[in-house]
Amino acid sequence: METGEDRPPQKKRRRCYLILSVAVFLITAVVAVALGLALHQGTDHLKTTFISRCEKFKGYSCQKLWGAFEQAYVGRDPCKVPMEDYDPLIAAAPFKPACNRMMFWSKTKNVVHDFTEKRDCFVTLEDTLLGSVLNGLTWCGKEGSSETFTTGCPGWTDCENNTVRSFWNKASAAFADNACGDVTAMLNGSIATPFSPVSIFGSIEVKRFNSTRMTSLNVILVTQKDTGTNCTNASLKDLQKEMKKGIKYNCKEVTEAQIQECSSHPEKPCGACW
Numbered sequence: 001m002e003t004g005e006d007r008p009p010q011k012k013r014r015r016c017y018l019i020l021s022v023a024v025f026l027i028t029a030v031v032a033v034a035l036g037l038a039l040h041q042g043t044d045h046l047k048t049t050f051i052s053r054c055e056k057f058k059g060y061s062c063q064k065l066w067g068a069f070e071q072a073y074v075g076r077d078p079c080k081v082p083m084e085d086y087d088p089l090i091a092a093a094p095f096k097p098a099c100n101r102m103m104f105w106s107k108t109k110n111v112v113h114d115f116t117e118k119r120d121c122f123v124t125l126e127d128t129l130l131g132s133v134l135n136g137l138t139w140c141g142k143e144g145s146s147e148t149f150t151t152g153c154p155g156w157t158d159c160e161n162n163t164v165r166s167f168w169n170k171a172s173a174a175f176a177d178n179a180c181g182d183v184t185a186m187l188n189g190s191i192a193t194p195f196s197p198v199s200i201f202g203s204i205e206v207k208r209f210n211s212t213r214m215t216s217l218n219v220i221l222v223t224q225k226d227t228g229t230n231c232t233n234a235s236l237k238d239l240q241k242e243m244k245k246g247i248k249y250n251c252k253e254v255t256e257a258q259i260q261e262c263s264s265h266p267e268k269p270c271g272a273c274w
């Protein structure tokens with residue numbers, strides 16, 4: 001039974017519900033818009049980075065390259081991007097052979113790039129247009145979406161054919177196809193297996209080395225003082241065995257300090273440094 005006394009509190013309650021619903025709606029809308037903007041910024045930010053890094057290289061249409069890049073992964077399951085999907089991108093910015101100056105590496109990324117940044121002796125994949133444009137970035141698509149995502153993408157080991165890994169597999173293969181003359185590889189002498197058969201260097205690049213173009217492979221084993229592995233390491237013997245007839249194999253232990261010393265003397269000739 002309703003009395004005159006209990007109507008006002010009910011009205012109050014109804015008003016409270018109304019205000020609460022409006023507040024919840026508004027908060028949801030704001031969160032949704034912010035999330036949408038953040039996701040969109042993922043695409044925009046990646047594109048901006050891609051284009052601005054690309055523009056440092058003269059003679060390419062960076063918008064066209066971005067288009068060729070996007071078509072490899074946009075709208076796809078990020079675990080189902082085979083390396084061949086990057087063929088059109090590689091074809092649009094092919095690698096040029098830099099005989100006697102090509103530098104490969106495995107587990108020595110920082111030492112290598114610290115050196116190549118300071119001295120203009122060697123060319124790594126990251127010094128080429130595609131390598132430099134995508135170095136350090138993460139990207140992927142999603143089925144049924146036309147967006148590029150930069151977060152929530154599968155990790156390096158989550159699935160074999162992931163967007164980022166397939167790019168590096170393809171780019172590394174195409175880069176190694178051009179290896180010519182005397183080739184250098186910096187490997188890590190602080191780990192038990194400097195030459196790992198499952199690394200990109202071991203599983204892709206070495207397999208592409210061609211004896212009609214290449215004269216020698218010169219391994220620089222980067223060590224810390226006098227500790228760690230040396231050139232007699234079993235994994236390096238495996239690497240030597242993989243060198244096809246006609247490709248000479250050399251290995252030299254060089255301390256990281258020596259390499260840093262080389263970096264700080266740009267006047268010294270490239271080869272004579274170690």
Ligand code: N1C
Pocket residue numbers: 103104105106107108109124125126131135136156164168172175198199200201202205
């Ligand atoms: O698996 P890795 O090394 O042996 O690959 C290195 C090898 C180099 O010679 C490069 O030519 O493969 C090429 N390469 C890159 O240029 C490159 N840039 C950035 C391979 N991977 C590259 N990355 C990232 O480093 C990549 O996203 C992955 O995470 C690492 C692989 O490095 P590694 O295991 O030390």
